Amino acid sequence: MDEDAGSMTRIFKAGAGAVVTKSIGLKPREGYPNPTIIELECGILNAMGLPNPGIDNFKDEIAELKKSKIPVIGSIFGSKSDEFSKLAKNMEEYGADAIELNMSCPHAKGYGLEIGSDPKLVKEITSTVKKTVKIPVFVKISPNLINISEIAKAAEKGKADSIVAINTIKAMKIDLELKTPVLANKVGGYSGDAIKPIGVRCVYEIADNVNIPIIGVGGIHTGKDAIEYFMAGATAVQIGSALYYRGAKVFKKICNEIENWMKYHNVKNISEIIGAAHK
Amino acid sequence: MNFPKITTITETKNEAKNTKTIKFNFPGKIDPGQFFMIWIPNVDEIPMSVSFIDEKIKGVTFRKIGDATNALFNLKKGDKIGIRGPYGKGFKLNGKNILFVGGGTGISTITPAIEEAIKNKFSSNVILGVKTKNELFFEERIKKLGTNLFICTDDGSKGYKGFATKLAEEFINKNYYNSVITCGPEIMMKKLFDIFKRNDFQASLERYMKCGFGLCGQCCVGEGLRVCKEGPVFNRAKLKKIKDFGIYKRDASGRKIKL
Structure with missing residues (x-):
């Protein structure tokens, strides 16, 4: 539900504090043929292939969102630092409140994870974008790495304002009858319930290694899930797949659940529990 | 579960120029106006409204307009396709x-x-x-x-x-x-x-x-x-x-x- 201004407005009205756009590139891109999304036992598997209308066509969507004063985090993807900086500049001009650099899409050749696994590139791209725009820059990183802390540190060195972790996990589903992978791209990214422990572990590790805020994402369905991420070191969370499991009202529900948990445990301010698991 | 279930085409029928019906095993309820996601393996997966509703057999009717419908058009009785659904809200017959x-x-x-x-x-x-x-x-x-x-x-x-x-x-x-x-x-x-x-x-x-x-x-x-x-x-x-x-x-x- 990050396709256009209309869908993001609905999500905002449903209780989200801000919306992250789909990842936008320089040119329109159709993405992969279907099947691009399927449901598995414990999560959602997708390989969209970064479909997007291109930065020029996205101007109107941001303008529409800003009419309603909705905080917008513009997600962008590119293959080189100058591409990222052009996209970031446009996003800022259009009115985005922050930029998220997608350096973690696990299934698009030449983009995402292929860039985000190289600490030098992560640092270079982050610092180039930082020099281009005034709005905060977040770096979304992948769990499909053995050096996740190193990548997070590289983003911090590039002056990133925040780390977003995690993106989906590389995965595959084979149909037994047809003996073929179900997704058209064969490999996709897994999200939802199953990846929460992985996300929590990544956030915990990153928190041990950087001093910038972390936005936790991956398998958050309930207030307790969010609190687990807070305890691991996240100061905010993103919600995706839970929209399917609990409907558009998921944002309000999670906020209420967090408040109830805090009341029950006599926590006055959320900052009391951020990073609480690091002892 | 939103996962394509493999089923066999039980019947195909030419309905008009470039227009065909395929029927397949799909027991269960579906309302007129609801749709399936139809997976043509190795080609694409596309939404199609139900056009035939029997207890065990359902059907869709379509015109050749692109890669997916062309491929589906060429499938025969006995071929396998994947079906997800039914999805969405159908028609509500209110008036007399x-x-x-x-x-x-x-x-x-x-x-x-x-x-x-x-x-x-x-x-x-x-x-x-x-x-x-x-x-x-x-x-x-x-x-x-x-x-x-x-x-x-x-x-x-x-x-x-x-x-x-x-x-x-x-x-x-x-x-x-x-x-x-x-x-x-x-x-x-x-x-x-x-x-x-x-x-x-x-x-x-x-x-x-x-x-x-x-x-x-x-x-x-x-x-x-x-x-x-x-x-x-x-x-x-x-x-x-x-x-x-x-x-x-x-x-x-x-x-x-x-x-």
């Missing part, structure tokens, strides 16, 4: 006097609704509009139901010469209908929406889809109304709020395309 208007392949979507109306002993008039007579299908099937059927062709090769909306306007001015139920080109449906002012107007919209289960947002219209979830059938109250209705749709990349 219903005008059905089907345009082009939209005929396939409204026909099961006509069958249900007849089963419920509702009086119904049916207008089918196609460009030319060899694109017409389901004529016999609908006639057999005992409903009043009127055919329109753009070129006058059969029935009334002109757009279905023109004939529908005459009917609406002359007769009393509780409801209008329609599926076809969106411009046609928008025109009907403007002509028929009563509340119970229901149109089935079509948009490029990916997940089919309300997560990805690809098919959103208006303020985040998902064609796959809140639609594909929308009533007047919803359609009123959809600024893009009859004006534009989005391609796979999300770019706006004029209708």
Whole structure:
């Protein structure tokens, strides 16, 4: 539900504090043929292939969102630092409140994870974008790495304002009858319930290694899930797949659940529990 | 579970020029107007409204227009396809006097609704509009139901010469209908929406889809109304709020395309 201004407005009205756009590139891109999304036992598997209308066509969507004063985090993807900086500049001009650099899409050749696994590139791209725009820059990183802390540190060195972790996990589903992978791209990214422990572990590790805020994402369905991420070191969370499991009202529900948990445990301010698991 | 279930094609039938029905095993309930995601392995997966509803067998009827429909067109009895669904909200038959208007392949979507109306002993008039007579299908099937059927062709090769909306306007001015139920080109449906002012107007919209289960947002219209979830059938109250209705749709990349 990050396709256009209309869908993001609905999500905002449903209780989200801000919306992250789909990842936008320089040119329109159709993405992969279907099947691009399927449901598995414990999560959602997708390989969209970064479909997007291109930065020029996205101007109107941001303008529409800003009419309603909705905080917008513009997600962008590119293959080189100058591409990222052009996209970031446009996003800022259009009115985005922050930029998220997608350096973690696990299934698009030449983009995402292929860039985000190289600490030098992560640092270079982050610092180039930082020099281009005034709005905060977040770096979304992948769990499909053995050096996740190193990548997070590289983003911090590039002056990133925040780390977003995690993106989906590389995965595959084979149909037994047809003996073929179900997704058209064969490999996709897994999200939802199953990846929460992985996300929590990544956030915990990153928190041990950087001093910038972390936005936790991956398998958050309930207030307790969010609190687990807070305890691991996240100061905010993103919600995706839970929209399917609990409907558009998921944002309000999670906020209420967090408040109830805090009341029950006599926590006055959320900052009391951020990073609480690091002892 | 939103995962394609592999099933076997039990029957295929040519219905009109470049238009075919395929039937497959799919036990279970489905409402007229609801749709399946049909996976043609190694090609694509596309949404299609149900056109035949039997207890164990369901069918879809489509025209060859792109890679996916071309591939599906060439499949034979015994071939395997994947099915997910049924998805979305179908037609609700409220009124006792219903005008059905089907345009082009939209005929396939409204026909099961006509069958249900007849089963419920509702009086119904049916207008089918196609460009030319060899694109017409389901004529016999609908006639057999005992409903009043009127055919329109753009070129006058059969029935009334002109757009279905023109004939529908005459009917609406002359007769009393509780409801209008329609599926076809969106411009046609928008025109009907403007002509028929009563509340119970229901149109089935079509948009490029990916997940089919309300997560990805690809098919959103208006303020985040998902064609796959809140639609594909929308009533007047919803359609009123959809600024893009009859004006534009989005391609796979999300770019706006004029209708």
